[in-house]
Amino acid sequence: MSDDLNILILSCGTRNKIVQYFKKELNGRGLVIATDCSYLAPALYEADEQYIVPKMNDEGYLDEILSICKNNNIKAVFSLIDPELSLLAKHKQSFIDIGTVPIVSELDVIEICFDKYKMFEFLVQNGLPTVNSYIDKEQFFSDVEAGVIDYPVFVKPIKGSSSNNINKVSTKEEVEFLFSRFDNLMIQEFMDGIEYGADVYIDMISSEPVAIFIKEKVKMRAGETDKSISFKDEELVELIKKFIKGTGLKGIIDVDIFKVNGEYYISEVNPRFGGGYPHAYESGVNVPELIINNIYENVNDNVIGHYEEGVSMMKFNEVKILDPKEIAST
Amino acid sequence: MSDDLNILILSCGTRNKIVQYFKKELNGRGLVIATDCSYLAPALYEADEQYIVPKMNDEGYLDEILSICKNNNIKAVFSLIDPELSLLAKHKQSFIDIGTVPIVSELDVIEICFDKYKMFEFLVQNGLPTVNSYIDKEQFFSDVEAGVIDYPVFVKPIKGSSSNNINKVSTKEEVEFLFSRFDNLMIQEFMDGIEYGADVYIDMISSEPVAIFIKEKVKMRAGETDKSISFKDEELVELIKKFIKGTGLKGIIDVDIFKVNGEYYISEVNPRFGGGYPHAYESGVNVPELIINNIYENVNDNVIGHYEEGVSMMKFNEVKILDPKEIAST
Numbered sequence: 331m332s333d334d335l336n337i338l339i340l341s342c343g344t345r346n347k348i349v350q351y352f353k354k355e356l357n358g359r360g361l362v363i364a365t366d367c368s369y370l371a372p373a374l375y376e377a378d379e380q381y382i383v384p385k386m387n388d389e390g391y392l393d394e395i396l397s398i399c400k401n402n403n404i405k406a407v408f409s410l411i412d413p414e415l416s417l418l419a420k421h422k423q424s425f426i427d428i429g430t431v432p433i434v435s436e437l438d439v440i441e442i443c444f445d446k447y448k449m450f451e452f453l454v455q456n457g458l459p460t461v462n463s464y465i466d467k468e469q470f471f472s473d474v475e476a477g478v479i480d481y482p483v484f485v486k487p488i489k490g491s492s493s494n495n496i497n498k499v500s501t502k503e504e505v506e507f508l509f510s511r512f513d514n515l516m517i518q519e520f521m522d523g524i525e526y527g528a529d530v531y532i533d534m535i536s537s538e539p540v541a542i543f544i545k546e547k548v549k550m551r552a553g554e555t556d557k558s559i560s561f562k563d564e565e566l567v568e569l570i571k572k573f574i575k576g577t578g579l580k581g582i583i584d585v586d587i588f589k590v591n592g593e594y595y596i597s598e599v600n601p602r603f604g605g606g607y608p609h610a611y612e613s614g615v616n617v618p619e620l621i622i623n624n625i626y627e628n629v630n631d632n633v634i635g636h637y638e639e640g641v642s643m644m645k646f647n648e649v650k651i652l653d654p655k656e657i658a659s660t
Numbered sequence: 661m662s663d664d665l666n667i668l669i670l671s672c673g674t675r676n677k678i679v680q681y682f683k684k685e686l687n688g689r690g691l692v693i694a695t696d697c698s699y700l701a702p703a704l705y706e707a708d709e710q711y712i713v714p715k716m717n718d719e720g721y722l723d724e725i726l727s728i729c730k731n732n733n734i735k736a737v738f739s740l741i742d743p744e745l746s747l748l749a750k751h752k753q754s755f756i757d758i759g760t761v762p763i764v765s766e767l768d769v770i771e772i773c774f775d776k777y778k779m780f781e782f783l784v785q786n787g788l789p790t791v792n793s794y795i796d797k798e799q800f801f802s803d804v805e806a807g808v809i810d811y812p813v814f815v816k817p818i819k820g821s822s823s824n825n826i827n828k829v830s831t832k833e834e835v836e837f838l839f840s841r842f843d844n845l846m847i848q849e850f851m852d853g854i855e856y857g858a859d860v861y862i863d864m865i866s867s868e869p870v871a872i873f874i875k876e877k878v879k880m881r882a883g884e885t886d887k888s889i890s891f892k893d894e895e896l897v898e899l900i901k902k903f904i905k906g907t908g909l910k911g912i913i914d915v916d917i918f919k920v921n922g923e924y925y926i927s928e929v930n931p932r933f934g935g936g937y938p939h940a941y942e943s944g945v946n947v948p949e950l951i952i953n954n955i956y957e958n959v960n961d962n963v964i965g966h967y968e969e970g971v972s973m974m975k976f977n978e979v980k981i982l983d984p985k986e987i988a989s990t
Binding site for chain 2: 344345346347369370371372373504507511548549551552556557605608609612613638640641642643644645646647648649650651652653654657
């Protein structure tokens with residue numbers, strides 16, 4: 331039992347494919363166990379075992395997760411939702427003490443990733459091309475006057491996700507209106523170009539990026555990549571490597587990039603499995619395998635660019651039906 | 661060949677489950693053929709045969725669809741997108757002339773369904789409870805003063821879909837702002853209650869509703885039901901039957917209902933397969949079978965209420981990967 335390579339996926343939600351991929355890669359070497367705070371999370375039923383847990387911010391949550399890890403001899407744990415990444419990073423040592431490796435980036439870089447303005451400042455400070463952003467609307471208005479930036483722009487929450495509350499805005503009045511109505515907004519340049527996403531695995535032992543899968547995003551839905559086409563460009567790979575170096579990003583991350591007038595601009599980073607990761611996996615970029623290698627304390631070989639260009643990915647809905655009798659027994 | 665029961669699904673998009681269900685029901689009695697204007701429509705590859713066609717508004721589109729019907733001995737055709745329903749209804753006779761039955765409602769009721777204000781007027785005229793709506797903002801303001809309606813309200817396009825551009829609004833200033841910025845808006849009462857969806861099949865021969873599946877919508881995503889729980893209520897069934905009588909609605913439709921303070925209110929109708937239909941099918945409400953019976957010129961038995969209550973449905977993503985070589989050969 332104690333040699334089993336059991337993996338715990340927290341807040342699995344609707345990410346059935348991630349559970350499937352880990353089960354496939356483990357291939358009997360261990361169990362995939364999943365948690366969610368709702369019994370209506372379909373990925374729960376894809377896992378070998380499942381736990382309905384309290385909400386992340388409820389008292390005792392961390393202790394419950396730690397005890398699931400201990401009782402199930404969990405070798406590695408990761409989460410699929412943003413707010414939980416900070417929790418895992420903050421309490422990394424508590425997990426390591428009971429023999430569980432959290433697959434997660436360092437806390438300080440996670441906090442930067444969730445604050446779009448901090449990320450903007452970080453990229454600027456490091457000389458990396460990014461999307462022009464403002465939290466000071468007066469500074470923005472004066473830059474408009476000076477011809478530094480022009481409408482349209484996006485007005486969005488500094489800490490937002492899933493494209494919630496993003497407004498494309500064309501006048502000063504609209505900017506004023508939105509700022510008067512909501513707090514913690516930022517103004518971001520409208521990038522009229524091609525959008526790319528990169529699924530990157532940064533080895534947990536060597537801290538080097540060992541896999542980078544780039545896709546052109548062809549269609550988004552509810553803030554998630556719905557259709558994409560695999561893409562290769564050495565220049566973009568180098569930009570991503572340069573960005574990652576020394577950040578403390580680790581494990582699987584998802585980087586959003588724009589290309590405008592032939593130039594790449596980094597826009598956002600999600601330090602977890604992105605919603606478009608199935609495209610990478612189905613194209614041979616096998617992150618579960620890289621994670622399992624790391625759990626076995628093996629440094630991964632560099633497999634950057636080991637995929638075919640021009641392969642399309644399209645999402646569609648599958649359904650899980652749950653009988654009332656099954657609910658009672660979970 | 662001429663006895664084959666071939667079915668054509670237009671603008672199949674990401675509705676793989678619909679294609680699967682028809683293939684399963686036909687069970688070799690005929691082919692399921694699908695069209696879309698994009699090769700990135702995953703449901704195309706689920707069908708027995710597929711056609712990439714021009715965009716619906718391009719010249720020659722209708723002729724191309726008619727010729728696909730003729731060449732493939734298509735017995736029934738339907739569409740999965742709203743704008744195409746009017747086209748099918750308008751040219752119903754051209755399809756019938758070549759031996760193809762369009763599974764579609766009458767043109768006038770389709771036009772009412774796509775205009776949220778016309779639908780409001782229709783429901784009011786017929787004495788059916790609905791969601792209070794305004795296109796005249798001055799009338800709305802004076803009703804607010806008179807205490808007839810109160811904030812918050814929704815401001816949304818009269819002809820919109822997928823929850824695009826819907827704003828929840830709490831002040832007169834915001835209403836004024838939105839009306840100054842966009843045309844063709846309406847103001848709709850905010851319904852603070854439970855939302856239900858009903859998948860209804862109205863027999864193509866008898867014009868009677870013969871199947872009604874009701875689900876409580878637990879979670880929406882991008883305007884589509886993401887999680888739902890099956891539900892039964894005789895009162896709601898009677899309201900739906902009363903609404904449908906004499907409307908000219910036919911075939912499969914999807915009705916949205918709110919329940920506030922114990923009262924039901926009809927809000928919207930989509931005269932096609934709704935995005936949540938898989939819940940009905942997986943619960944035994946087999947609309948492909950009812951359609952096939954109608955194609956064989958059999959009137960369907962009433963199967964209203966033939967399903968279990970309390971069964972949950974949860975959607976998750978499946979992916980279709982398409983190699984560049986496959987694109988070339990389609």
